Amino acid sequence: MYRVGIDLGGTNIAAGVVRDDGVIMCKDSVPTQRERTYREIIKDMATLTMEVVKKSGVGIENIKSIGVGSPGTPDCKDGVIVYNNNLNFRNVPIRAIMQEYIDLPVYVDNDANCAALAESVAGAAKGTGSSVTITLGTGIGSGIIIDGKAYSGFNCAGAELGHTVIIYDGEQCTCGRKGCWEVYASATALIRQTKRAAEQNPDSAINSLVEGDMSKIDAKTAFDAAKMGDQIGQNVVNQYIRYIGEGIINVINIFMPEVLVIGGGVCKEGEFLLKPLRDIVKEGVYSKEEIPQTQIKTAQMGNDAGIVGAAMLQI
Numbered sequence: 546m547y548r549v550g551i552d553l554g555g556t557n558i559a560a561g562v563v564r565d566d567g568v569i570m571c572k573d574s575v576p577t578q579r580e581r582t583y584r585e586i587i588k589d590m591a592t593l594t595m596e597v598v599k600k601s602g603v604g605i606e607n608i609k610s611i612g613v614g615s616p617g618t619p620d621c622k623d624g625v626i627v628y629n630n631n632l633n634f635r636n637v638p639i640r641a642i643m644q645e646y647i648d649l650p651v652y653v654d655n656d657a658n659c660a661a662l663a664e665s666v667a668g669a670a671k672g673t674g675s676s677v678t679i680t681l682g683t684g685i686g687s688g689i690i691i692d693g694k695a696y697s698g699f700n701c702a703g704a705e706l707g708h709t710v711i712i713y714d715g716e717q718c719t720c721g722r723k724g725c726w727e728v729y730a731s732a733t734a735l736i737r738q739t740k741r742a743a744e745q746n747p748d749s750a751i752n753s754l755v756e757g758d759m760s761k762i763d764a765k766t767a768f769d770a771a772k773m774g775d776q777i778g779q780n781v782v783n784q785y786i787r788y789i790g791e792g793i794i795n796v797i798n799i800f801m802p803e804v805l806v807i808g809g810g811v812c813k814e815g816e817f818l819l820k821p822l823r824d825i826v827k828e829g830v831y832s833k834e835e836i837p838q839t840q841i842k843t844a845q846m847g848n849d850a851g852i853v854g855a856a857m858l859q860i
């Protein structure tokens with residue numbers, strides 16, 4: 546059988562016909578044009594669904610369900626997006642409106658859970674029953690897969706691993722607390738840490754890499770400086786990996802997933818990131834190595850994660 550996965554983003558709506566093993570048979574996208582009403586946007590989602598099904602040659606009778614992954618807070622039970630700041634959605638009944646056009650089961654969840662499902666079915670955690678995927682981006686996205694299903698609490702609002710505190714009374718988080726993991730380990734946090742180090746150390750390679758223009762500092766700059774042998778860059782990287790590690794140790798101590806997947810631009814650093822991270826985690830986890838340990842891997846699904854993960858949604 547096949548399913549349709551829809552990745553509803555602020556810029557594009559992408560949809561694909563996906564086989565049970567996570568292979569995309571056919572996909573396409575249209576601009577979201579988010580200034581429109583939600584009814585217009587959802588109508589486009591339905592039209593795009595019919596188009597990709599037609600192009601795939603699979604036939605609508607072989608489509609089991611439609612899944613929609615969206616940023617924001619979902620009500621998975623009723624298929625509603627309760628809140629999505631990016632699209633200005635408030636209590637948008639995606640399932641009900643989609644079903645006005647297509648008579649199939651429609652599932653709705655957030656994009657972090659979809660990314661985790663995609664990695665679990667076809668990516669870095671393929672073949673495992675339990676995994677946790679964290680995405681280090683503007684914030685920290687996180688999805689917990691237990692027995693092949695995304696777990697986010699009785700009301701779908703949990704699994705917010707980025708908002709667990711790693712430093713008591715630490716830096717202010719957007720959620721209202723202080724010292725959350727994402728204030729230290731997101732890509733945004735790394736950029737902030739790199740800027741701070743550059744300001745305090747004007748002679749570092751960080752400054753020369755961006756020609757003294759702090760606005761050019763991105764999540765790669767400190768890694769690039771470190772690779773050039775710059776001690777200040779190396780210090781930023783070491784500290785940043787320590788922050789990622791502290792959060793991961795918490796996650797492993799609670800969930801002990803078979804695989805912990807790290808996504809986001811920073812995973813392009815590969816072993817330069819993973820090797821020290823594995824050492825920190827090995828040192829810190831409660832359960833020591835006499836029994837099998839969680840493997841830490843980088844995400845593999847890239848831009849297809851949204852479509853594949855959404856397609857895998859089920860109640």
Ligand SMILES: [Zn+2]
Pocket residue numbers: 707708709718719720721722725
């Ligand atoms: Zn927070």
